[in-house]
Amino acid sequence: MKQTLLPTSTAGSLPKPSWLAEPETLWSAWKLQDEELKSGKQDALRLALQEQQHCGIDIVSDGEQSRQHFVTTFIEHLNGVDFIHRKTVRIRDRYDASVPTVVGPVSRQKPVFVDDAKFLRKQTKQPIKWALPGPMTMIDTLYDDYYKSREQLAWEFAIILNQEAKELEAAGVNIIQFDEPAFNVFFDEVNDWGIKCLERAIEGLKCETAVHICYGYGIKANTEWKKTLGSEWRQYEAIFPKLQQSNIDIISLECHNSRVPIELLGLLRGKKVMVGAIDVATDTIETPEEVAATLREALQYVDADKLYPCTNCGMAPLSRKVATGKLNALAAGAAIVRSELQGKN
Numbered sequence: 001m002k003q004t005l006l007p008t009s010t011a012g013s014l015p016k017p018s019w020l021a022e023p024e025t026l027w028s029a030w031k032l033q034d035e036e037l038k039s040g041k042q043d044a045l046r047l048a049l050q051e052q053q054h055c056g057i058d059i060v061s062d063g064e065q066s067r068q069h070f071v072t073t074f075i076e077h078l079n080g081v082d083f084i085h086r087k088t089v090r091i092r093d094r095y096d097a098s099v100p101t102v103v104g105p106v107s108r109q110k111p112v113f114v115d116d117a118k119f120l121r122k123q124t125k126q127p128i129k130w131a132l133p134g135p136m137t138m139i140d141t142l143y144d145d146y147y148k149s150r151e152q153l154a155w156e157f158a159i160i161l162n163q164e165a166k167e168l169e170a171a172g173v174n175i176i177q178f179d180e181p182a183f184n185v186f187f188d189e190v191n192d193w194g195i196k197c198l199e200r201a202i203e204g205l206k207c208e209t210a211v212h213i214c215y216g217y218g219i220k221a222n223t224e225w226k227k228t229l230g231s232e233w234r235q236y237e238a239i240f241p242k243l244q245q246s247n248i249d250i251i252s253l254e255c256h257n258s259r260v261p262i263e264l265l266g267l268l269r270g271k272k273v274m275v276g277a278i279d280v281a282t283d284t285i286e287t288p289e290e291v292a293a294t295l296r297e298a299l300q301y302v303d304a305d306k307l308y309p310c311t312n313c314g315m316a317p318l319s320r321k322v323a324t325g326k327l328n329a330l331a332a333g334a335a336i337v338r339s340e341l342q343g344k345n
């Protein structure tokens, strides 16, 4: 991977074009079908890539153009999960949702995202990051009527994710990221077995690995929940010490406009950190100087060669115009701090 100082990337999703899916919503239904849908997703992926390139993003992704939801689309491809008989469960202790039921041993029928990753790899020589759901977040999005053990089901998912990750690596993906918003909620389980499951998911990989731990998309359930967390968000404090000891290379976090005390980043010393310098819960576009200010703060606790400017979370629910503005601000803000750091040498 080429070594740019402060390489920029996004946490994952970008808005979809309005001809592909209903804009500015999560879970939006596809507007195309069959072969048209297949080529429509590829066209959207090309556009998402071009958008990132025009804005000057260094580590690019598919913008999650081919998936409806960051967890469910993966689970839909697995055996052992019944999508017809649904149950209502509480997601991340925050909101109720109707979810599929685990009814038998879970296994992967066939690769889920590998063809999409190969397609993206053909379009660019830039480093590619690919997002997968994390095992703990997957189990939190299901009703388990078979294993009846959160830990065991998470372990089974970790084995499946490892199969997928190895094929993504072979397809030329440079960084495989696991999305674990559940890490911000179930601290005891994270420390007991959550990180262990994540390490099972990355077993044997030679590419870089990341875990994205956020306070969620900028949707109402999450912004309401954030209001209950008090003036200082110290959730990260409970899990960073163990993550710092883990085999995961990169930790992706929410920082800008967040009540996370920035000094908590010091608990990750030695790890690479994707610092969220773009707020995804507002349409207000950051100025490059605001982005630079967040990065400078993070630099007090993260070595410059380990700091990766990023967004707080995915941008799927934003308008394309706002998302593009935020990508431009991210690249411009990183450029300011990059030239400051290079000026010092």
Ligand SMILES: [Zn+2]
Pocket: 011, 181, 212, 213, 214, 215, 216, 217, 312, 313, 314
């Ligand atoms: Zn996120």
